[in-house]
Amino acid sequence: MEKIPDQTGYLILTEDGAVLESAGELENDERIATIIIDLISLSNTVDPLAFGPNEKFKKISITYDDHWYAICISNKKIYVVKRSISPAAAEGNAIAV
Numbered sequence: 832m833e834k835i836p837d838q839t840g841y842l843i844l845t846e847d848g849a850v851l852e853s854a855g856e857l858e859n860d861e862r863i864a865t866i867i868i869d870l871i872s873l874s875n876t877v878d879p880l881a882f883g884p885n886e887k888f889k890k891i892s893i894t895y896d897d898h899w900y901a902i903c904i905s906n907k908k909i910y911v912v913k914r915s916i917s918p919a920a921a922e923g924n925a926i927a928v
Contacts, residue, residue: 837914839898844868844909856912858912867902 832841840855843861848868853859874888891902893914901912 832910832912835912835914837917838880838912839915840913842867842911844911845906846904846909847908851908855913856909867909871904871909872903892920 832838832843832852835841838855840857840860841853842850842857842860842864844850844864844867848864850859850861850864857863870891871888873890887904889903890901893900893902896914896916899917901914902909903910909926
C-alpha cells in the first residue's frame with residue numbers, strides 16, 4: 832500500500848470495521864473506519880429494484896478539492912486509500928487509479 836503514488840494514508844479493515852493495518856494520515860483512524868463501514872452498509876441497501884439482490888459495489892471513490900478516497904473490498908477485507916490530488920488533476924485532468 833505504501834507504493835501507491837500520491838497516497839497520504841491507508842486503512843485495511845475487516846468486514847466489521849476493525850482496523851487491521853493503517854498508516855499516514857489514516858493511522859489508527861477509527862472514526863474514518865466507522866464512516867467507511869456505514870457508507871458500505873448504505874451502498875448495499877440502496878434501491879433493491881435498481882440493483883440485483885446479490886449485486887455489490889466494486890469500488891467507491893469520494894472526491895474532495897485536494898484529496899480523494901478509494902474504497903474497495905477484496906478477500907473479505909476493506910481497503911481504503913487516501914490520495915492527494917495534484918493541481919493539474921484538480922483542473923479537470925483524469926486521475927489514474
